[in-house]
Amino acid sequence: MLTVKTRVQIVDGRLEAKLPASVPSGEHEAVIVIDTxxxxxxxxMSRFPIDDGPWDGSISLRREDMYGDDGR
Structure with missing residues (x-):
C-alpha cells in the first residue's frame, strides 16, 4: 500500500491531482478526505494602525535608552 498526501483541485465535479512518478499507471482504489x-x-494590513507623523528629537530608539544598562 502506498500513501500519497497531495493537494487536489475540483473543477466542474472532476478531481485533478498531481501524483509522484512512483505511482504506477492503471486503476487504483483511493480514499478522499475533504477538509471543510x-x-x-x-x-x-489596511486596518493596521499607522503613525506617520514626524518624530521630534526627544525620541531615541537606542537599545540602551529603551532598556537601561541591563540591555534587556
Whole structure:
C-alpha cells in the first residue's frame, strides 16, 4: 500500500491531482478526505494602525535608552 498526501483541485465535479512518478499507471482504489475547516482569512494590513507623523528629537530608539544598562 502506498500513501500519497497531495493537494487536489475540483473543477466542474472532476478531481485533478498531481501524483509522484512512483505511482504506477492503471486503476487504483483511493480514499478522499475533504477538509471543510475554514481557512484563516489573510491579515488585513489596511486596518493596521499607522503613525506617520514626524518624530521630534526627544525620541531615541537606542537599545540602551529603551532598556537601561541591563540591555534587556
Amino acid at each position: 475547516a475554514e481557512t484563516p482569512k489573510p491579515f488585513d
